[in-house]
Amino acid sequence: MASPPGYKPSLPESPDAKLKIYFLPNLLTAGNLFCGFVALTKIVEADVDKTNFYHQITIALGFILLACIFDLFDGRVARMGGVESPFGREFDSLADLISFGAAPAFLVHRVVLRDVFPKHPELGWFIASIYLICGAFRLARFNCLAAAGGGGSKEFLGFPIPSAAGLVSSLTLLIIQLNENDRTLGKGKYLLAIVLLFLSAMMVSTVKYPSFKSLGLRSTTTIAKAIIAALFLGFVLVLRDKILYYVLPALFTVYLIYGFIRPRISGRMRREIEEEDEENGATTSAE
Numbered sequence: 001m002a003s004p005p006g007y008k009p010s011l012p013e014s015p016d017a018k019l020k021i022y023f024l025p026n027l028l029t030a031g032n033l034f035c036g037f038v039a040l041t042k043i044v045e046a047d048v049d050k051t052n053f054y055h056q057i058t059i060a061l062g063f064i065l066l067a068c069i070f071d072l073f074d075g076r077v078a079r080m081g082g083v084e085s086p087f088g089r090e091f092d093s094l095a096d097l098i099s100f101g102a103a104p105a106f107l108v109h110r111v112v113l114r115d116v117f118p119k120h121p122e123l124g125w126f127i128a129s130i131y132l133i134c135g136a137f138r139l140a141r142f143n144c145l146a147a148a149g150g151g152g153s154k155e156f157l158g159f160p161i162p163s164a165a166g167l168v169s170s171l172t173l174l175i176i177q178l179n180e181n182d183r184t185l186g187k188g189k190y191l192l193a194i195v196l197l198f199l200s201a202m203m204v205s206t207v208k209y210p211s212f213k214s215l216g217l218r219s220t221t222t223i224a225k226a227i228i229a230a231l232f233l234g235f236v237l238v239l240r241d242k243i244l245y246y247v248l249p250a251l252f253t254v255y256l257i258y259g260f261i262r263p264r265i266s267g268r269m270r271r272e273i274e275e276e277d278e279e280n281g282a283t284t285s286a287e
Contacts, residue, residue: 019087020083020085020087021085021087021088022078022081022083022085022088024077024081025074025075025077025078025081025083025088026074026087026088026091028070028073028074028077029070029071029074029088029091029092029095030095031067031070032067032070032071032074032092032095032096032099033067033094033095033098033099035063035064035066035067035070035099036063036064036067036095036098036099036100036102036103037098038060038063039060039061039063039064039067039099039103039107040060040098040102040103040106042056042057042059042060042063043056043057043060043103043106043107043110046060046110054176057107057110057111057172057176058173058176060103060107061107061169061170061172061173061176063103064099064100064103064104064107064165064166064169065166065169065170065248067095067099067100067103067162067165068100068162068165068166071092071095071096071099071100071162072162074088074092075088075092086147089143089146090143093139093140093142093143096135096139096161096162097135097136097139097161099165100135100161100162100164100165101131101132101135101136101139101161101165102132103165104131104164104165104168104169105128105129105131105132105135105196106128107168107169107172108128108131108168108172108192108193108196109124109125109127109128111172111175111176112172112175112189112192112193113125113127113128113192113193115189116189116190116193124193127193127196127197128196130196130197130200131164131168131196131197131199131200133200134200134201134203134204135161135164135200135203137203137204138158138159138160138161138203138204139161141157141158141204142156142157145157154210154211154212154274155208155209155210155211156208156209156210156211157206157207157208158202158203158204158205158206158207158209159199159202159203159205159207159209159256159259160203160209160211161203163209163252163255163256164199164202164203166248166252167195167199167249167252167253167256168192168195168196168199170245170248170249170252171192171195171249172192173245173248174245174246174249175189175192177245199256202256202259207259207260208259208262208263209255209258209259209262210258210262210274212274
């Protein structure tokens, strides 16, 4: 059968035509993954019998917290440039599972849980694995909701895994600092095991948390808020050696608690806290 005049057969699209890999956002995600790998390496290299054990663990904690910074900016850079892509979302989740799932779980077991359950080490591994599995479920659910059209929401469904890792890491850092000052937590070590289990449940919960995606270079604020933020940042920088170990877990804890009190405050106060514009204050879907 003859083809009609002007007919051009459609050629199958190559995989590269649909796959969009944007350089800068994925470079930041790669930085996140690199920090997670280095953290795992430092944890493995740390020898409990050596005097530099806590120093090695502290370096690992620093890389986990640095991965949080990379994760904070990769998605924000992609959104500001309008270059969000399915590849970036999947790559980010894989990096998050290493940096904020495997690394914190392994670290807490090595530093805390091995002492909490000295006669039954398998309990420590089990608790750490629960955190890792729930983190993987949290990331998988996020990707499914994003693929279904919920990727632009200003809310997270469940506690974000980077925040969970930040809370675990900062609490562990505080424990190390207290031990280095010749103080002991005693039964307080059981607290971190409980926190790890609680965060595991919160990651797969239906509690909604603000994503603060509306904050960017074009975000506006009041003079009072700008001054308070500048003073707080300066205060932390000046007294970082004394208060930074307490400020970090406090910030992550406030964010954790905010998810519970958020539905109970007025919409106006919520918009002021989350820096949302009036016309964009309502959200319809959750990540």
